[in-house]
Amino acid sequence: MIVKSIRWRLQSWHGLILVVVLAGFGFTAYEVARENQLRRIDQGLEERVARLLFRPGPRPDDGPPPTLPEGGPGGSGRGRGGGGPGHDGLSGPGRGHGEGGRGHDGPGLGRDEGGPPDRDFWRAQLCERIKQADSLDADQAGASYFILWDRAGSLLASSTNTPTGVPKPEPTRPSDRSGFRGPPDPGPGFGTTARSRAEFRELVKDMPSGDLLVVGRSIAADRRGMRQLALWLFAAGAAVLALGLAGGWWVASRAIRPIEAISATAGKIAAGDLSQRINVADTESELGRLAGVLNSTFARLEAAFANQSRFTSDASHELRTPVSVILIQTQTALSRERPAAEYRAALEACQRSAKRMRTLAESLLELARLDAGQEGMKRERFDLGRVARECVDMIRPLATERNLTIHCELPEVPCTGEAERIGRVITNLLTNAVHFNRDRGEIRVAVRAEDNTALIVVSDTGEGISAEDLPHIFERFYRADKARSGIQGRTGLGLAICQAIVEASGGTIETASRPGEGSTFTVKLPRE
Amino acid sequence: MRTLIVEDEPDLLAGLLSALRDEGYAADGAADGEEGLYKAENYDYDVVVLDVMLPRLDGWEVLRRLRKTKKTPVLMLTARDTIRDRVRGLDTGADDYLVKPFELDELMARLRALIRRSASQAQAILTIGDVSIDTAARTVSRNGTEVTLTAREYALVEYLALHRGQVVTRTMLYEHLFDENDSTLSNLLDVHVSNIRKKLGHDFIATRRGHGYWVGPDV
Numbered sequence: 001m002i003v004k005s006i007r008w009r010l011q012s013w014h015g016l017i018l019v020v021v022l023a024g025f026g027f028t029a030y031e032v033a034r035e036n037q038l039r040r041i042d043q044g045l046e047e048r049v050a051r052l053l054f055r056p057g058p059r060p061d062d063g064p065p066p067t068l069p070e071g072g073p074g075g076s077g078r079g080r081g082g083g084g085p086g087h088d089g090l091s092g093p094g095r096g097h098g099e100g101g102r103g104h105d106g107p108g109l110g111r112d113e114g115g116p117p118d119r120d121f122w123r124a125q126l127c128e129r130i131k132q133a134d135s136l137d138a139d140q141a142g143a144s145y146f147i148l149w150d151r152a153g154s155l156l157a158s159s160t161n162t163p164t165g166v167p168k169p170e171p172t173r174p175s176d177r178s179g180f181r182g183p184p185d186p187g188p189g190f191g192t193t194a195r196s197r198a199e200f201r202e203l204v205k206d207m208p209s210g211d212l213l214v215v216g217r218s219i220a221a222d223r224r225g226m227r228q229l230a231l232w233l234f235a236a237g238a239a240v241l242a243l244g245l246a247g248g249w250w251v252a253s254r255a256i257r258p259i260e261a262i263s264a265t266a267g268k269i270a271a272g273d274l275s276q277r278i279n280v281a282d283t284e285s286e287l288g289r290l291a292g293v294l295n296s297t298f299a300r301l302e303a304a305f306a307n308q309s310r311f312t313s314d315a316s317h318e319l320r321t322p323v324s325v326i327l328i329q330t331q332t333a334l335s336r337e338r339p340a341a342e343y344r345a346a347l348e349a350c351q352r353s354a355k356r357m358r359t360l361a362e363s364l365l366e367l368a369r370l371d372a373g374q375e376g377m378k379r380e381r382f383d384l385g386r387v388a389r390e391c392v393d394m395i396r397p398l399a400t401e402r403n404l405t406i407h408c409e410l411p412e413v414p415c416t417g418e419a420e421r422i423g424r425v426i427t428n429l430l431t432n433a434v435h436f437n438r439d440r441g442e443i444r445v446a447v448r449a450e451d452n453t454a455l456i457v458v459s460d461t462g463e464g465i466s467a468e469d470l471p472h473i474f475e476r477f478y479r480a481d482k483a484r485s486g487i488q489g490r491t492g493l494g495l496a497i498c499q500a501i502v503e504a505s506g507g508t509i510e511t512a513s514r515p516g517e518g519s520t521f522t523v524k525l526p527r528e
Numbered sequence: 529m530r531t532l533i534v535e536d537e538p539d540l541l542a543g544l545l546s547a548l549r550d551e552g553y554a555a556d557g558a559a560d561g562e563e564g565l566y567k568a569e570n571y572d573y574d575v576v577v578l579d580v581m582l583p584r585l586d587g588w589e590v591l592r593r594l595r596k597t598k599k600t601p602v603l604m605l606t607a608r609d610t611i612r613d614r615v616r617g618l619d620t621g622a623d624d625y626l627v628k629p630f631e632l633d634e635l636m637a638r639l640r641a642l643i644r645r646s647a648s649q650a651q652a653i654l655t656i657g658d659v660s661i662d663t664a665a666r667t668v669s670r671n672g673t674e675v676t677l678t679a680r681e682y683a684l685v686e687y688l689a690l691h692r693g694q695v696v697t698r699t700m701l702y703e704h705l706f707d708e709n710d711s712t713l714s715n716l717l718d719v720h721v722s723n724i725r726k727k728l729g730h731d732f733i734a735t736r737r738g739h740g741y742w743v744g745p746d747v
Contacts, residue, residue, distance in 0.1 A: 317581070317607035321537050324607075324629040328543035331632040335550060342546075349539035 006259075007252045014248040015241070022237040033229055037222055038201070042194055045203045045215050048144045052129055052215070119209045123148075126213075127157035144217040151210040169193070169204040169212055199223065258287045262294065274302040314477035318360055318491065322353035329353075356491075363493040367476070370500035377504045382419040384447045384454050384525070385410040391426040392445055398434050399443060409446040415454040415525050417505040422525065425498045425509075426456060429521050432494065433460035436519070453507070454527050459520035465513040473511065474499045498523075529574040529643055529683060530554040530704045534564030534590065535605065536582050544577065547632055551666070552679030553639075554707035561585025568594050572703060575642045577635075578622075580606040580613070588620055595621040601642040605630070640664065647690040654689045656744050659728050661689050668728070675727050680705065684720050688733065693745035695736050 130146040145162040149155055153168055191206030202216030261278065268276040277298060278291040326349075333346035388410050399406055415422075426445075433443045441461035448455050465473060472478045477492040502509045506526045513519035531553050535541040541557045548555035556571070558564035561582040568576050568590070576594075580587035591602055604622040606613055617625050623645075624638050640663055644652070652664040658671050668675050668685055677685065683705050688696055701717055710716070721733055721741065734742045 313608055313610075320607040320628040321540065325537060325539040325543065327629050328540060328547065328632055332543050332547040332550065335547070335632075346543070349543065352539060 007249075007256050010252045010255075011245065011248055014252075015245050018241055018244045018248075022241055026233040026237050030226075030230055030233055034226055037226065038194075038196075041201050041217070041219060041222065042203060045144060045201065045217065046192075048146075048217075049203065049205060049213070049215050052146060053126070123150075123156065123209060123211060126211075130157040130159050132159075144215055147214040149212045149214075151212075156211065163200065163218075166200075166202070166214060166216070167197075169195070169202075169214060258291070262287070262291055266294070269298055269301075274298065274305055311476055314492070315360075315364060318477065319357060322357045322360075325353040326350045360491045360493075363491050363497060366497055367493060367500060370497070370504055373504070377421065377501075378418040379416055380419060381414060381416055382422075384413040384415040384422070384456065386412070387419050387423045388426050388445055388447050388456060391423055391430055394427060395430040395434060398431070402434060402437065403440045404434060404437055405440075405442045407442060407444045409444075409448075411447065413447045413449045413454045413527075415527055417507075417525055421501045422505065425501050425523060426458070428494045428498050429456075429458040429523075432521075433458055433462070436460060436462040438462055441518075449527060450524075452527050453524045456523040456525070457520060459518055461518040464515040464517055464519050465511065466515050470511065470513060474509070529687065530556070530571065530707060531639065532556045532558065532564065532567055532571070532573045532576045534558045534561065534568075534577065534582065534587070535579045536560055537579075544635075547636075548639075549707075550679070551636060552683040554683075554705055554710070556707050559583075561587065561590045565590045565593055568600060569597060573600050574646065574704060575601045575603065575639050577603050577605060577639070580604060580608070580617075588616065591617075591620050591622060599646075601646045603635075603638060603642060637664075643690070649690060654692075656689055656692055657729075657732065659685075659732055661686060670728055677724070677727065681720055681724050681727075684717075685724060685728070688741060688743045692743045695739045695742050697740035700740070 126148060130148055143161055145159045147155065147158040147162055147166055149168050155168075191208075193204045193206075195202050195204065196219075197216075199218055199220045200216050201219045202214050205213040205215070207213055265276050265278045277295050280288050280291040280295065329346045329349045333343055389408070392406055392408055392410075396406060430443065430445070437443065437460045443461075444457070444459045446455075446457045448457075469478075474495050476496040478496075479492050499509050502523055502525070508524045510522045510524075511519060512522075529552075531548055533541055533544045533548070533555060535544065535557070536559055538559065541559065545555045545557050556567055556573075558567055562584045564576075564578065564582070565585060567573075578587045578590060582590070587604060587606075591604070594600065594602070601623045602621070603624040603626060604617045605626055605628060606617070607628040614625055623642055626635060626638060640652075644663060649663075652662060654661045654663065659668060661668050663686060666682055666686075668677055668682065684701065687701065687704055698717060706716075725733060732743065734744075736742055
């Protein structure tokens with residue numbers, strides 16, 4: 001379970017990315033360092049070769065920089081004669097010393113004579129120098145060794161510090177170079193191959209003369225340095241990884257804490273305590289907004305529950321009263337022998353209660369159907385005026401009984417909706433107008449068209465509705481006056497049903513009232 | 529015993545009044561809170577049955593105002609049986625509580641218990657001399673033999689027994705045994721007393737001239 005938690009998943013991804021980044025960085029750093037090191041070693045070796053082929057004179061800085069010895073072929077024919085202007089051959093700073101400069105202390109291995117005879121001379125010179133290479137490098141750390149092979153593969157010379165078992169390299173240029181008359185002094189790197197061999201780094205120079213010169217040195221110390229570097233990189237990487245993971249854990253914990261708070265609160269609410277709310281400290285953050293949304297959802301949930309509970313309580317109250325009547329009436333009637341008239345009275349009381357329960361049950365069902373939207377409202381064209389006239393005719397006897405005058409203004413107004421249900425709304429409003437009217441009062445009923453809506457206005461001259469009750473009169477079981485039994489057959493659901501029907505028809509119902517002067521109900525229905 | 533029923537549902541009120549009168553109680557009715565409060569304040573009822581949902585003045589308000597002046601036992605009737613309602617009822621000073629719909633027998637038993645308690649009688653059976661009165665079964669026996677009394681006669685015996693050792697005036701008897709429908713100008717009371725003496729012995733009820741009636745203090 002815990003492995004599946006968001007914190008663990010975050011941490012895993014974080015760690016994975018960190019490892020990849022660190023490994024990539026460490027590897028690149030190591031590779032770059034290694035490349036640099038090799039290049040440095042190779043450069044060192046190149047310099048060594050240069051110094052072998054051309055030993056700097058006492059005034060090294062009064063001539064051009066040393067050049068590599070490959071000028072060998074000298075076939076150009078130029079520079080014949082010592083001190084000539086030709087620069088081919090083992091020329092260098094010491095050139096100015098003239099041809100007498102040949103020798104160990106000479107400016108370099110001159111290439112004054114081209115052609116094969118010079119080659120042998122040059123080779124001998126080279127061999128001589130190689131044999132003394134130790135002294136040449138005496139001032140250098142990581143002493144280099146030199147080996148010279150001829151083309152045929154026989155060892156011509158090797159420095160005394162040469163390790164055993166140096167394999168003879170393969171020439172990289174075409175076989176017989178004896179007659180080679182290529183361009184002079186092709187420059188550093190020409191015909192040079194580098195090779196790493198166990199603890200040694202070697203450069204193989206394919207000399208223009210056809211010989212193969214190997215210069216190398218031990219790189220054990222450099223390798224150790226690289227291993228040290230790798231170790232350091234690894235240690236540093238591990239430390240950064242550990243720090244990164246710890247930081248990630250901390251950040252994840254902080255990020256998750258509000259989620260855990262939300263989850264705890266939601267848990268309490270799920271357990272039944274609907275009054276719980278998430279403590280929103282920071283409403284601007286993403287989680288704060290989420291908490292806000294959840295809180296408003298919880299508030300609506302709580303209100304819905306409270307509403308539902310009140311409705312259930314009201315409904316059970318409304319049902320309990322008639323049940324009480326039936327129980328008491330029957331128990332009293334049956335407690336002893338009674339005259340027929342008393343039985344009759346008891347039965348009539350029971351019948352009234354039963355009727356009341358039936359009305360209530362029907363009203364509740366009607367509301368439930370309207371709530372659930374099971375029965376879609378029919379959309380039929382009908383004349384609102386005609387429907388209203390039928391309702392007025394139905395209510396007229398009741399009004400006459402109470403000496404009420406009904407004023408009608410009912411022209412033809414085409415309208416869309418379910419005529420029967422709209423009729424029920426009008427009847428309900430008219431019944432209320434009769435019941436809540438004063439004696440010899442008036443009722444006004446009018447329908448008219450207004451833009452896209454059809455209006456029904458029913459007003460009475462009764463007591464009116466107090467400002468305190470006005471906002472609640474469409475609530476289920478709300479009674480403006482608590483005298484419920486003063487008027488038989490009233491369930492306290494009439495206006496709630498009216499509102500449900502009108503709203504399901506796409507209309508609105510409003511009321512205005514002046515206490516003492518009467519109330520006016522206005523229903524607006526869509527004409528199309 | 530004289531009772532007041534405050535209930536706005538006419539059929540329920542009528543049924544309750546009829547049932548109580550059958551049991552020998554004097555029973556008055558009120559259809560709204562104002563009328564109920566007026567009656568409860570102006571008569572010494574032995575018990576009041578008060579509905580919570582009433583027009584004009586609800587049951588809680590009637591009870592609150594009544595408690596300022598009277599200790600009359602009050603049984604509240606309600607259709608809502610939440611704990612909160614019960615607590616509120618008992619805190620406001622209701623003596624008992626009954627949830628609609630209720631059984632008539634239960635209502636009667638609770639009313640009897642309330643009347644006994646207000647007369648500081650814990651037991652259901654009262655014994656005076658050789659007469660014993662079972663207030664639960666509403667029967668009277670003399671020397672172990674059950675004596676048949678009319679409801680009104682029983683009510684008179686019970687009232688005197690609950691106030692034994694005290695002089696009970698004719699006015700008290702009229703107020704507690706007859707309701708607003710009975711005529712108090714008749715000599716009905718004398719007829720009842722005479723009949724009871726025939727059934728339970730002449731000495732059971734003593735007459736204190738100019739004061740009223742009296743029954744012995746035996747338990």
